[in-house]
């Protein structure tokens with residue numbers, strides 16, 4: 040059998056390494072095809088935007104870690120997927136597969152709001168390495184000549200955590216330079232309340248974040264629908280406009296082009312509907328994991344907020360998919376479980392540790408805990424994760440992590 044995995048990040052690498060352990064090398068070939076030839080620890084992009092880390096610090100080349108484990112690596116962008124013919128195409132080659140795993144992440148749907156940037160408008164973002172580097176390159180000029188700034192998320196956003204992280208980090212950086220009083224910060228979010236995060240909130244996160252923003256003199260607006268970003272303002276659909284000299288706004292996400300365009304593969308937003316085993320409903324030999332998967336919102340909100348897919352959740356999906364592909368091939372019971380989430384949000388000079396199990400309410404566990412120790416834990420974890428991924432050490436002591 041030949042299993043092709045498209046994507047070399049959280050989802051693609053975890054699936055590849057787990058499958059390599061589950062399927063004998065001599066009988067089954069595994070190939071990872073990735074547009075980006077490096078694994079980049081995306082959760083550290085806010086640190087890149089702040090100039091604390093470089094992309095080189097938070098990444099490694101995929102070639103050796105994969106080939107040394109007996110996994111083929113093709114550094115190329117997939118331009119077309121043909122599920123009927125069981126082929127994926129790059130600009131120069133085509134590859135046949137028996138099983139396909141799609142782990143291509145997202146495309147930032149910047150077209151949703153005029154002015155969402157940074158390459159399509161004056162807004163800044165940090166959803167991809169080039170965008171985080173652009174934010175880093177433009178941030179010092181703002182620090183030298185500060186003014187009002189708006190940080191937030193556009194309607195339909197699903198990855199809201201980085202907006203909060205950038206907010207706390209920007210506040211901290213301005214405060215350290217003793218220029219915070221020159222930069223009024225407004226936080227604008229489609230969430231019905233702070234800390235909804237597309238999962239209906241958890242524990243006391245709402246009261247916690249309201250208190251933290253109020254402590255920092257940050258004005259916030261919830262259920263807000265950003266409709267336009269200009270050089271000097273962020274505008275809402277109800278006509279409200281906030282003056283802003285530096286606007287960092289998280290866009291809504293969509294599926295990448297070859298997935299969105301493949302006949303019968305994706306929903307209208309380009310995300311892939313899957314069954315509880317992460318297998319496509321119509322194509323039995325196609326699995327999808329991570330941000331590319333279509334997962335419905337937890338509830339309807341006045342302004343749309345979509346369900347998040349974190350790195351931790353992506354790993355869980357990848358582990359489930361790998362087990363089920365091995366079960367398809369070798370025989371055995373298929374398996375699945377509810378996703379849970381554990382993450383640490385940087386707050387500048389400290390951090391908050393969040394656990395929600397399961398992610399969708401109602402839950403058995405909803406916990407938050409704040410402290411400097413969590414900032415150290417976050418820094419340690421970022422390096423540890425790179426170290427373990429480089430060695431293919433995706434085996435987890437617990438089934439869920």
Ligand SMILES: Cc1cc2nc3c(=O)[nH]c(=O)nc-3n(C[C@H](O)[C@H](O)[C@H](O)COP(=O)(O)OP(=O)(O)OC[C@H]3O[C@@H](n4cnc5c(N)ncnc54)[C@H](O)[C@@H]3O)c2cc1C
Nearest residue numbers: 046047048050074075081082117143144329330349350351
């Ligand atoms: C700024 C930011 C901060 C975050 N912070 C956290 C956090 O603190 N904790 C947490 O758990 N999660 C966090 N997340 C979410 C986490 O980064 C994602 O859940 C995770 O990256 C998803 O992994 P993935 O494999 O699905 O996709 P991605 O990481 O997006 O990777 C997609 C892969 O597909 C490849 N690819 C794309 N298109 C093609 C193509 N056409 N052909 C070939 N290859 C292709 C890319 O090169 C890449 O290798 C954050 C996300 C962002 C943007």
